Amino acid sequence: MLKKLNWLTGSAIFTTLISTKTALAEAKYNLPDPVSPLTREVYDLHMLTTMIATIIMIIVTAVIFYAIWKFRKSTGYIADQNFHTGKFGTWSWVLVPVIVLGIDLTIAGPGSRILKQVEENIPADITVKVIGSQWRWTYEYMEDDIRIVSNLLPKEQAGDMYLREVDDHLVLPVNTQVRFLLTASDVLHNWWVPAIAVKKDSIPGYINETYTYVDTEGTYYGQCAENCGTGHASMPIKVEVISKEKYVQWLKGRKAKAQTAAAEAASNKVRTLEDLMTRGEAVYQKTCLVCHGATGAGIPNVFPAIKASPIATGAIADHMDIVIKGKPGTAMTAWGPQLNDLELAAVITYERNAFGNNTGDTVQAADVKNAR
Ligand code: HEC
Ligand SMILES: [Cu+2]
Structure with missing residues (x-):
C-alpha cells in the first residue's frame, strides 16, 4: 500500500516538473533575443553555462536517486568499508577535481574572452x-x-x-x-x-x-x-x-x-494664468507626479503634499527657490538645470493654483530667469 502511494506521489511530482518546464519554455523564460554582436556572445555564454549546469544536475540527481533506491537498508545493504582502498576509490580523488576543473575551464575560456570585449574601446559614431x-x-x-x-x-x-x-x-x-x-x-x-x-x-x-x-x-x-x-x-x-x-x-x-x-522659453512674453496652468499641468505630470502624487497629496512622511503646502501657498520666492535649486540631502533635486524657464514658471504656477491652492499667482519665465 505504502509502496503504491510512494509511486503515485513520485509520478505526480515528475509530471508537474515536466509540464512546468514546457510552460516555462512557452513563456520564453530566458534572456531576450540578443541583437548585437556582444550581447549575442553573452547570450551564448549564458546558454553554455546553463546547459552544463543542467546536465550536471541531472547526472547528480540520478546518481543520488539510484543510490537511495539500490542501496536501501530494507534490502539489507551494508556499506562497503574498503571502498577507499580499491582502484576506483583511490583514483576518484584525483579524477573528480580534474573533471570539475575541466568544466570550469570550458566556461572560463569564452568567459574571459567576452569580458575583454566588454571593456573594449571602439571609436563611436x-x-x-x-x-x-x-x-x-x-x-x-x-x-x-x-x-x-x-x-x-x-x-x-x-x-x-x-x-x-x-x-x-x-x-x-x-x-x-x-x-x-x-x-x-x-x-x-x-x-x-x-x-x-x-x-x-x-x-x-x-x-x-x-x-x-x-x-x-x-x-x-x-x-x-x-x-x-x-x-x-x-x-x-x-x-x-x-x-x-x-x-x-x-x-x-x-x-x-x-x-x-527654447525660443518660447527665451521670449519675454507674459502668459495668462490659463496658458501657464495647461503647460504646468503637463510638466507636473511628467516630472513631479511620481513623488507628489496626481492629487498633490504626496506620500505622508516621505514626499510632502503640494496641496495646501506652506511653500506652494506661501512666498513665491521660496517656492521658486526650492523648485529651481532643490533641497540638498533630500529626494527633491534641483530642477533648474533640467527644465527651461517657461517649464519651471508653468509648473510653479500650476502648483500654486491646482489642488485647491488657488493663490491666483502667476509666475512668468522672466521671473524664473531672474531667480536662477
Ligand atoms: C523624487 C521625488 C520628488 C520629485 C520627482 C519632486 N519632488 Fe518636490 N519634494 C520632494 C521631497 C522629498 C520634498 C521635501 C524636501 C524637504 O525635506 O523639505 C519636496 C518638496 C517640494 C516642495 C516644498 C513642499 C513643502 O511644503 O515643503 C515643492 C514646492 C516641491 N517639492 C515641488 C516640486 C516640483 C515642482 C517638482 C517637479 C518639477 C517636484 N517637486 C518633484 C521630492 C520630490
Ligand atoms: Cu534606478
Missing part, C-alpha cells in the same frame, strides 16, 4: 549620456544637443505594458557604433537592456562606459537593475532602433522641437 535619477532616465545625445526625459507611463495609458512602457524613449540608428556614458544624479542606478548592451552601474559623480552595435531594427525593453529606492520598479527602459534614414529624419524633427521650446 554616436555618444549618448544616460543619466539615472529617482525615478526616470534622461538621455543626452552628445553630438546633437538633444535631451530625452523618459518617464514611466501611468497604468491608465500603458495598459498591459505597465511598468515597461515610457512616455518618451531612446531612439538609435541600426548598424551604428553607439557609446553609452552612464551616470546618475542621486543614487546608484543601472541601465539594463539585455538585448542590446551589457549591464553597468550608473554612479553619481562617475562616468561608466559601455557600447552597442545593434544590427536588427526593433523595440527593446529593459529596466533599472540597481535597487534605487521605492520607485525602483518605476524606471523601465525602452529603446527603439530604426534605419539610418529614418534616424536622420527623427533627429531633424527633434531638433526643431527643441529649438521651438
Whole structure:
C-alpha cells in the first residue's frame, strides 16, 4: 500500500516538473533575443553555462536517486568499508577535481574572452549620456544637443505594458557604433537592456562606459537593475532602433522641437494664468507626479503634499527657490538645470493654483530667469 502511494506521489511530482518546464519554455523564460554582436556572445555564454549546469544536475540527481533506491537498508545493504582502498576509490580523488576543473575551464575560456570585449574601446559614431535619477532616465545625445526625459507611463495609458512602457524613449540608428556614458544624479542606478548592451552601474559623480552595435531594427525593453529606492520598479527602459534614414529624419524633427521650446522659453512674453496652468499641468505630470502624487497629496512622511503646502501657498520666492535649486540631502533635486524657464514658471504656477491652492499667482519665465 505504502509502496503504491510512494509511486503515485513520485509520478505526480515528475509530471508537474515536466509540464512546468514546457510552460516555462512557452513563456520564453530566458534572456531576450540578443541583437548585437556582444550581447549575442553573452547570450551564448549564458546558454553554455546553463546547459552544463543542467546536465550536471541531472547526472547528480540520478546518481543520488539510484543510490537511495539500490542501496536501501530494507534490502539489507551494508556499506562497503574498503571502498577507499580499491582502484576506483583511490583514483576518484584525483579524477573528480580534474573533471570539475575541466568544466570550469570550458566556461572560463569564452568567459574571459567576452569580458575583454566588454571593456573594449571602439571609436563611436554616436555618444549618448544616460543619466539615472529617482525615478526616470534622461538621455543626452552628445553630438546633437538633444535631451530625452523618459518617464514611466501611468497604468491608465500603458495598459498591459505597465511598468515597461515610457512616455518618451531612446531612439538609435541600426548598424551604428553607439557609446553609452552612464551616470546618475542621486543614487546608484543601472541601465539594463539585455538585448542590446551589457549591464553597468550608473554612479553619481562617475562616468561608466559601455557600447552597442545593434544590427536588427526593433523595440527593446529593459529596466533599472540597481535597487534605487521605492520607485525602483518605476524606471523601465525602452529603446527603439530604426534605419539610418529614418534616424536622420527623427533627429531633424527633434531638433526643431527643441529649438521651438527654447525660443518660447527665451521670449519675454507674459502668459495668462490659463496658458501657464495647461503647460504646468503637463510638466507636473511628467516630472513631479511620481513623488507628489496626481492629487498633490504626496506620500505622508516621505514626499510632502503640494496641496495646501506652506511653500506652494506661501512666498513665491521660496517656492521658486526650492523648485529651481532643490533641497540638498533630500529626494527633491534641483530642477533648474533640467527644465527651461517657461517649464519651471508653468509648473510653479500650476502648483500654486491646482489642488485647491488657488493663490491666483502667476509666475512668468522672466521671473524664473531672474531667480536662477
Ligand atoms: C523624487 C521625488 C520628488 C520629485 C520627482 C519632486 N519632488 Fe518636490 N519634494 C520632494 C521631497 C522629498 C520634498 C521635501 C524636501 C524637504 O525635506 O523639505 C519636496 C518638496 C517640494 C516642495 C516644498 C513642499 C513643502 O511644503 O515643503 C515643492 C514646492 C516641491 N517639492 C515641488 C516640486 C516640483 C515642482 C517638482 C517637479 C518639477 C517636484 N517637486 C518633484 C521630492 C520630490
Ligand atoms: Cu534606478
